[in-house]
Amino acid sequence: MNPSRNLFRLSSRVTAFSPIRTQAPIVWRRNLSDELKSKIDKAVKEHDVLVFMKGNKEAPQCGFSRAVVQVLQIQGVQDFKTVNVLADDEVRAGIKEYTSWPTIPQVFVKGEFVGGCDIMINMHQSGELDQLLRDKGVIKAEQGEQGTEAA
């Protein structure tokens, strides 16, 4: 038995509490401070629909962010809030760790992460998004896209 091998195993047991030595797959919170995490927690619960994007509703600064804004507007979501990640590097990096999602934009509905641009467009086309927004009470019966249902 290789003595140095034993030593290594021993040392990792001894320093089990130190996240640096543990062998379990720990997700390092390099960008997401506890403070930022609770700020994001609070923001996504506070607003019915919250979008982390590049730019803002009036002036999106990325094609994918713009697409998400347009989809929400078409669905009749009147007052969704947006967070401009370009204005804050900590949020830009932190939100990606918060959701384990590598890209912006990110859409939250009633505190739950729904997806990015690809998912929003997919759900919009399939009607799933409309259903989700109605189920969560974000859009009311009279609002929303004029359906293309047969008369």
Next chain:
Amino acid sequence: MSFLARRITSRSRLSTQSLRLYTTSPSTPLAAPSPNYTQGERTIHEKLANQLQATKLLVSDVSGGCGSMYSIQIASPLFKGQSLVKQHRMVTELLSEDIKGMHGIQIKTEAV
């Protein structure tokens, strides 16, 4: 002979002839990489095809060959029963290192 080698490694998309450099056995369910792939596309394709048992997979460099934006269309039986968010996460987790160097990524998943 060397002329042929240059043609094979060319990144030109204009070539309509696909030079089969490998044999695909008819029983393999994994989506094979296109012979016209760039190096970046091939790397991503191989990672995803193997680990997600992709039955359909198309990786496209949509940044004009720069490798900074990829579009991925993938169908896999492993996606069955998973939410879209979970399906996308399965893809991005496998590519987490590659994504760090990209400006963007587009993903379309299908449970097949």
